[in-house]
Amino acid sequence: MSEQSMIHDIGYQRYQGQRLGPRSIFGALYVHGLRAAFGLGRSAKAKIFPWIAVGLIGVIALVIAIARSQGSDDVGYADLPSIASVVVLVFLAIVAPELVSRDLRNNLLPLYFARPVSRAAYAGAKLLSVVSAIWLMMAGPQTLIFAASAFGQGDVFGELRGLLGGWLVAAVYAFVFGGLGVLIASLASRRAFAAGAIAAVFLVTLPVAGVLMSLGNKTLESLAPLASPTMLPEGVREALFPADNMPIGNYGPVYLAAGVLVPALCALQLILRYKKVSL
Amino acid sequence: MALISTRSLTKTYPGGVTALQDLTLEVEPGVIGLVGANGAGKSTMIKTLLGLLEPTSGEISVLGLNPVSDGNAVRARVGYMPEHDCLPPDMIAAEFVTHMGRMTGLPRTVARERASEALRHVGLYEERYRQIGGYSTGMKQRVKLAQALVHDPDLLLLDEPTNGLDPAGRDAMLSLIHRIGTEFGISVVVCSHLLGEVERICDSLVAIEGGRLLRAARIESMTQGIDVLAIEVSEGTAELSEALTRQGLVVQADGRALLVRLSDEDTYDLILRTVAELDLPLHRLDQRRHRVAELFAQDREAAHV
Numbered sequence: 041m042s043e044q045s046m047i048h049d050i051g052y053q054r055y056q057g058q059r060l061g062p063r064s065i066f067g068a069l070y071v072h073g074l075r076a077a078f079g080l081g082r083s084a085k086a087k088i089f090p091w092i093a094v095g096l097i098g099v100i101a102l103v104i105a106i107a108r109s110q111g112s113d114d115v116g117y118a119d120l121p122s123i124a125s126v127v128v129l130v131f132l133a134i135v136a137p138e139l140v141s142r143d144l145r146n147n148l149l150p151l152y153f154a155r156p157v158s159r160a161a162y163a164g165a166k167l168l169s170v171v172s173a174i175w176l177m178m179a180g181p182q183t184l185i186f187a188a189s190a191f192g193q194g195d196v197f198g199e200l201r202g203l204l205g206g207w208l209v210a211a212v213y214a215f216v217f218g219g220l221g222v223l224i225a226s227l228a229s230r231r232a233f234a235a236g237a238i239a240a241v242f243l244v245t246l247p248v249a250g251v252l253m254s255l256g257n258k259t260l261e262s263l264a265p266l267a268s269p270t271m272l273p274e275g276v277r278e279a280l281f282p283a284d285n286m287p288i289g290n291y292g293p294v295y296l297a298a299g300v301l302v303p304a305l306c307a308l309q310l311i312l313r314y315k316k317v318s319l
Numbered sequence: 320m321a322l323i324s325t326r327s328l329t330k331t332y333p334g335g336v337t338a339l340q341d342l343t344l345e346v347e348p349g350v351i352g353l354v355g356a357n358g359a360g361k362s363t364m365i366k367t368l369l370g371l372l373e374p375t376s377g378e379i380s381v382l383g384l385n386p387v388s389d390g391n392a393v394r395a396r397v398g399y400m401p402e403h404d405c406l407p408p409d410m411i412a413a414e415f416v417t418h419m420g421r422m423t424g425l426p427r428t429v430a431r432e433r434a435s436e437a438l439r440h441v442g443l444y445e446e447r448y449r450q451i452g453g454y455s456t457g458m459k460q461r462v463k464l465a466q467a468l469v470h471d472p473d474l475l476l477l478d479e480p481t482n483g484l485d486p487a488g489r490d491a492m493l494s495l496i497h498r499i500g501t502e503f504g505i506s507v508v509v510c511s512h513l514l515g516e517v518e519r520i521c522d523s524l525v526a527i528e529g530g531r532l533l534r535a536a537r538i539e540s541m542t543q544g545i546d547v548l549a550i551e552v553s554e555g556t557a558e559l560s561e562a563l564t565r566q567g568l569v570v571q572a573d574g575r576a577l578l579v580r581l582s583d584e585d586t587y588d589l590i591l592r593t594v595a596e597l598d599l600p601l602h603r604l605d606q607r608r609h610r611v612a613e614l615f616a617q618d619r620e621a622a623h624v
Contacts, residue, residue: 052440052503055433055471059424062391068421083409083450147405151466154369154399155423156391319371 066161073169077135086138093131094177097124101181105188117182117206118281121213122274124178129242129270131177132217136170136225137234144229150319159314163226167307171218178210205281212280212299213273217242219306220269226313246270253287262289266298273299320383322348322474322506323368328377330363330530338363340530342377346508347537350500352517352524353510360530361510362402365476368508369399382473395424398467402478402510406459408452412438415451416466423470430469437465440503441495457488464495468505475499475507481516493520550590551576551603562593581606 060068078094079087100123104115121128143149152162186203190196221238228234245268252264265271265286276299278285279292288295323346330339338360355361366372367379370386370393379386386393407415413434420430420437438447441461446454451462460480467475480496481489497520500507511517518524518538526533552559560577563570566589571578579590594601 052499053436054504055425055429057429058426059395059470060426061424065422065424068427072418072421081414086409142407146407147401147403148407150371150399150401151405151419152422153371154394154397154401155419156395157422158391319366 062156062158062161065155065157066165069157069162069165070168070172073139073166074172076139077169077173089134090131093127093134094180096127097131097177097181098184100124100127101184105185108185108189109192117185117202118209118277120182120185120206121178121210122277122285124181125213125270128174128178128213128217129239132170132174132221132242133235133238135173136218136221136238137228137231139166139170140222140225141228141231141234144226145231149314149317153319159317160311163310163314164307167218167222167310170222171214171303174218175207175210175214178213179207182206182210208280209273209277212276215303216269216273216276216299219303219310223306223310223313226310242268242270258289261287262291263294266294269302272302275299321345321380322351322382323508324380326378328367328379329375330360330367330372331375338530339367339374339527342527342530342532344525344532344535346523346525346535348506349522350497350520351506351508352514352521353508353527354512354514354517354524355527355533356512359512359527361512361527362478363530364527365399365478365508365510368476369394369397395470396473398470398472398475398505400463400467400475400477400480402482404459406451406462408450410451411448412443412451412454412462412465413447416462416469419466420469425470433469433471434465437469438462440468440499441465442491456483457485457491460484460488460492461495464492468499472505475505476510477507478510479512480509481511481513489516493517496520547578547606548581548586548590549573549576549578549603549605550594550601552594553600553602555597555599558597559594559599562597563590566593576603 075081076086078090097120101120104120104123107115115123143152149162153159182203186199190199220241224237224241225234228237249264249266249268249271252267253261255261265275265288271286272295274286275288275295278288279295279299282292324344326343328339328342329337331337342364353361353364363372367374368381368386370390373387381393382396384393413431416434416437417430420434421427425433435444435447438444438461441464443458443461443465446458451459454462460483464477464480467477477496481492484492493516496507496509499505500520500522509517509521514524514526521538523535523537525535550559556572556575556577560570560572563577563579568586568589569580579586581587590604
């Protein structure tokens with residue numbers, strides 16, 4: 041700096057430049073949420089839990105990759121979400137409250153809605169952020185498995201087909217888990233309550249569906265997984281790629297419909313919830 | 320063009336509570352004080368201006384736009400500072416204000432620059448990379464103001480900006496608001512239940528009570544031409560009061576003095592003549608400036624009659 045450097049108070053400057061429209065604002069809110077899900081741009085404390093979950097699923101992916109390199113074809117890309125579903129659930133219980141309950145707790149909504157951010161846009165951006173984050177935490181490790189397998193064997197196209205199928209299954213998981221998780225989190229302003237409620241809904245329904253399945257009634261056995269959001273995506277997967285993982289009988293279309301309807305209803309309910317929120 | 324104009328604006332909440340009733344007003348750009356007791360309808364008014372609440376009936380226009388049908392256009396040009404806490408404690412101030420700038424449509428780099436600038440203007444430049452949770456109440460109020468200012472709005476709506484501040488913090492906040500209104504060229508609506516606080520920095524005042532408009536005028540016009548004369552006589556105050564009332568003057572007792580509204584120059588003569596006729600020892604006769612607060616007090620009494 042030169043000796044003559046001095047501070048100039050240039051006073052207030054009006055802004056005449058570009059102002060982006062609602063679509064760009066939606067994009068900014070979505071990216072902000074996606075980054076926050078992984079603790080990016082946040083304190084070190086906010087990074088701990090998401091990255092522990094990512095690390096765990098990475099380890100699972102590593103084990104699968106090693107098993108496949110040993111010639112085992114029993115576990116494929118589409119198996120990762122169900123094998124790691126508990127980890128995904130933990131991740132959801134961390135991320136959804138982080139993105140949704142925190143804004144409620146800190147009274148941030150008046151600031152958003154006093155800007156060109158509509159209630160539906162806010163709800164939609166948050167939902168998409170969580171769904172994308174969950175999908176990424178499954179699709180990333182699946183890609184790792186692909187990288188390991190494709191280099192190891194050589195049937196690149198076969199592996200690629202498997203990877204794309206795996207991504208689709210991961211997307212089903214992401215939409216069902218994310219949709220329900222964000223909706224639950226949007227009802228609780230305390231992060232701990234929200235996380236507990238998400239865990240409760242996903243974990244309590246699991247044994248209920250299990251008991252219904254074991255009652256011996258064939259139809260009931262095929263339809264019971266619909267009652268559990270944890271099992272539903274696996275049923276959708278069975279309908280998409282039949283492999284006898286789950287006894288869904290002839291009810292494949294029902295599972296496909298549920299796989300679309302559950303996230304859609306969650307999104308709708310979420311928008312209604314934010315329409316009602318008073319400022 | 321009027322900054323804000325409303326016609327028979329009425330807002331009734333679903334519970335049946337009427338927060339605004341038949342409010343008609345026209346406000347010119349500048350620093351505007353919106354005063355009224357708690358529950359008078361100030362916050363409802365602000366939210367209606369932002370288009371966050373839909374009026375039950377009547378018309379409203381902000382910056383020439385209709386906040387009901389054109390909400391996003393209004394909200395892109397307005398900055399809002401809520402009354403209550405609205406800051407995430409675990410975020411860094413500069414990042415928070417940047418994010419809020421982006422939420423109003425600023426491109427990424429512009430948002431970052433303007434966030435720094437906004438924080439500098441509110442006096443938090445040095446501390447801008449600290450977490451908001453570690454800030455004092457006064458600093459948090461400044462961050463709230465900065466996030467309302469980041470996108471260079473044409474109108475700022477500040478809901479009780481001096482809430483929770485100590486006297487020095489209040490003065491600093493008020494002079495900052497005054498600077499925004501004058502030097503920055505941004506119109507400001509300041510809500511407050513403390514008239515004495517806002518009358519110092521405002522060009523015009525809007526007073527509401529029970530959702531009704533009490534008075535809306537520029538400050539000069541409020542203090543002009545409605546000065547009063549204070550008359551003090553050593554004895555016979557009651558007699559004088561009676562005599563003046565008979566002459567058609569409005570007389571008010573104020574301790575040992577009598578206050579008479581000064582309508583024109585003749586009032587002087589009339590009073591002097593009356594005192595002389597009654598042969599009372601005149602002690603004092605001087606002109607008093609009304610403080611704005613007293614004017615509102617009179618209006619309020621009138622409204623209750």
